[in-house]
Amino acid sequence: xxxxxxxxxxxxxxxxxxxxxxxxxxxxxxxxxxxxxxxxxxxxxxxxxxxxxxxxxxxxxxxxxxxxxxxxxxxxxxxxxxxxxxxxxxxxxxxxxxxxxxxxxxxxxxxxxxxxxxxxxxxxxxxxxxxxxxxxxxxxxxxxxxxxxxxxxxxxxxxxxxxxxxxxxxxxxxxxxxxxxxxxxxxxxxxxxxxxxxxxxxxxxxxxxxxxxxxxxxxxxxxxxxxxxxxxxxxxxxxxxx
Amino acid sequence: xxxxxxxxxxxxxxxxxxxxxxxxxxxxxxxxxxxxxxxxxxxxxxxxxxxxxxxxxxxxxxxxxxxxxxxxxxxxxxxxxxxxxxxxxxxxxxxxxxxxxxxxxxxxxxxxxxxxxxxxxxxxxxxxxxxxxxxxxxxxxxxxxxxxxxxxxxxxxxxxxxxxxxxxxxxxxxxxxxxxxxxxxxxxxxxxxxxxxxxxxxxxxxxxxxxxxxxxxxxxxxxxxxxxxxxxxxxxxxxxxx
DNA sequence: TGTTTTCATATGTCTGACAATTATCTATTG
DNA sequence: CAATAGATAATTGTCAGACATATGAAAACA
Numbered sequence: 001x002x003x004x005x006x007x008x009x010x011x012x013x014x015x016x017x018x019x020x021x022x023x024x025x026x027x028x029x030x031x032x033x034x035x036x037x038x039x040x041x042x043x044x045x046x047x048x049x050x051x052x053x054x055x056x057x058x059x060x061x062x063x064x065x066x067x068x069x070x071x072x073x074x075x076x077x078x079x080x081x082x083x084x085x086x087x088x089x090x091x092x093x094x095x096x097x098x099x100x101x102x103x104x105x106x107x108x109x110x111x112x113x114x115x116x117x118x119x120x121x122x123x124x125x126x127x128x129x130x131x132x133x134x135x136x137x138x139x140x141x142x143x144x145x146x147x148x149x150x151x152x153x154x155x156x157x158x159x160x161x162x163x164x165x166x167x168x169x170x171x172x173x174x175x176x177x178x179x180x181x182x183x184x185x186x187x188x189x190x191x192x193x194x195x196x197x198x199x200x201x202x203x204x205x206x207x208x209x210x211x212x213x214x215x216x217x218x219x220x221x222x223x224x225x226x227x228x229x230x231x232x233x234x235x236x237x238x239x240x241x242x
Numbered sequence: 243x244x245x246x247x248x249x250x251x252x253x254x255x256x257x258x259x260x261x262x263x264x265x266x267x268x269x270x271x272x273x274x275x276x277x278x279x280x281x282x283x284x285x286x287x288x289x290x291x292x293x294x295x296x297x298x299x300x301x302x303x304x305x306x307x308x309x310x311x312x313x314x315x316x317x318x319x320x321x322x323x324x325x326x327x328x329x330x331x332x333x334x335x336x337x338x339x340x341x342x343x344x345x346x347x348x349x350x351x352x353x354x355x356x357x358x359x360x361x362x363x364x365x366x367x368x369x370x371x372x373x374x375x376x377x378x379x380x381x382x383x384x385x386x387x388x389x390x391x392x393x394x395x396x397x398x399x400x401x402x403x404x405x406x407x408x409x410x411x412x413x414x415x416x417x418x419x420x421x422x423x424x425x426x427x428x429x430x431x432x433x434x435x436x437x438x439x440x441x442x443x444x445x446x447x448x449x450x451x452x453x454x455x456x457x458x459x460x461x462x463x464x465x466x467x468x469x470x471x472x473x474x475x476x477x478x479x480x481x482x483x484x
Numbered sequence: 485t486g487t488t489t490t491c492a493t494a495t496g497t498c499t500g501a502c503a504a505t506t507a508t509c510t511a512t513t514g
Numbered sequence: 515c516a517a518t519a520g521a522t523a524a525t526t527g528t529c530a531g532a533c534a535t536a537t538g539a540a541a542a543c544a
Contacts (some may be wrong), residue, residue, distance in 0.1 A: 012497095013301075038525085048499090049497070049499090052291075053496095054298075061303070066526065067526080070525065080341070088418075092415075096411070099320070112412060113355060113358055113412075116354045116355055167354075168347070169343060173415060173416075289530070290529085313494080497533085498533080500531095502527105502530105504525100507525105
């Protein structure tokens with residue numbers, strides 16, 4: 001079956017789109033083997049390089065995997081959470097860093113979503129997630145910790161909070177919001193007093209989650225949101241003044 | 243400057259990763275022109291096909307755009323919301339459809355996030371978004387509407403609700419959650435009574451948003467969540483019984 | 485000065501070749 | 515007969531070189 005393409009536009013993009021659509025609508029199920037490169041050449045009436053460029057596009061989106069050898073080929077890949085997380089974080093991070101999204105907007109989005117998560121986390125938290133949260137709080141209190149390491153620990157703390165909700169879809173959706181904030185947070189230099197304040201709020205939050213107190217957790221998150229905004233304001237206005 | 247690669251692994255993937263890292267960490271700023279394909283060949287000591295496959299991988303992630311001609315080349319692309327939306331929706335949809343995420347989990351994630359959005363939407367809604375919501379409610383009431391069209395309108399309604407919060411980051415994050423549900427919703431056949439119930443709740447929700455009544459909006463969304471789950475339950479148990 | 489032509493440069497595509505990997509078949513040998 | 519070693523075929527990965535096409539800039543010309 002020959003598939004027609006528009007010769008004036010990018011051929012490899014068109015081929016990739018055709019195959020991608022087939023994967024999304026289920027025509028090509030998971031683990032199905034695509035035709036070999038040579039067969040695709042014939043089907044789309046293009047050269048092998050063009051077919052290969054199309055396949056690489058799909059591989060970049062984790063839609064296919066390839067195997068060499070006799071029974072090899074390109075196979076529809078089951079999109080796993082790890083790959084999806086990675087893509088989501090890359091996209092979210094770039095979206096924020098390239099579009100000069102102001103800190104307040106990103107911050108609002110992040111804490112709004114986290115607050116939505118907190119009631120579920122309070123209800124379903126396991127000792128495992130609580131231990132992670134406590135461990136990160138401890139790390140945040142260590143002296144000599146760099147700002148970057150402090151931010152990284154902050155992200156880990158909040159990821160644990162989200163994961164405690166035990167809903168992988170929710171975790172996936174929030175991964176972008178939480179992780180993408182890190183580069184923005186890294187622009188802030190935290191004073192010792194700032195850190196103390198954050199650590200105290202983190203402790204309050206962990207306690208509230210441990211006690212399954214959703215109302216208190218929400219209150220703490222609101223405070224954390226406004227404190228974070230205030231710190232950012234201080235830093236940015238000071239920087240603008242110079 | 244020659245960059246060393248591991249010759250035993252996929253060369254084009256390594257080259258793509260190297261350039262991607264440079265874009266993410268800001269070494270290559272937006273609109274910067276990458277070296278020409280020939281120059282990249284020399285830099286990585288590979289053939290042009292390999293370089294091109296690497297560039298196509300980056301293009302698939304909307305990280306670069308290419309231009310032909312004398313002053314052409316590959317340029318770091320500013321990731322815009324439209325591209326980010328599209329990628330997010332593709333990834334989310336596939337994640338749900340390929341991993342047999344059960345309806346309840348996906349539904350919980352979606353409504354949890356939407357409920358987080360509702361207070362902001364109630365505060366900031368404009369006549370524009372309200373009009374979209376009302377228009378979709380009207381469409382949902384038309385007789386002879388297919389299940390698919392009903393679901394599509396449902397998605398449009400909820401997107402308008404989310405967009406009313408006027409936080410593009412939030413809209414982006416929720417796009418995945420809301421749109422990815424559509425294929426799952428399409429598996430449900432709605433009875434006329436189901437539709438009436440949903441339309442009534444949508445109307446209540448639109449009214450609550452119009453009156454800036456966040457508490458009422460949250461209540462309606464909770465009801466909508468449990469009703470949706472109940473409908474899905476009915477359908478799936480009936481289907482399992484056959 | 486304004487227009488057309490030419491040219492240089494870059495990506496897009498094609499062809500053909502060889503390398504590397506791997507499952508399967510085949511022959512050999514104990 | 516069974517186990518092993520080797521040949522074989524299919525498939526992706528990489529390379530080299532060519533031509534097509536698009537496009538901005540310089541050169542030639544009116």
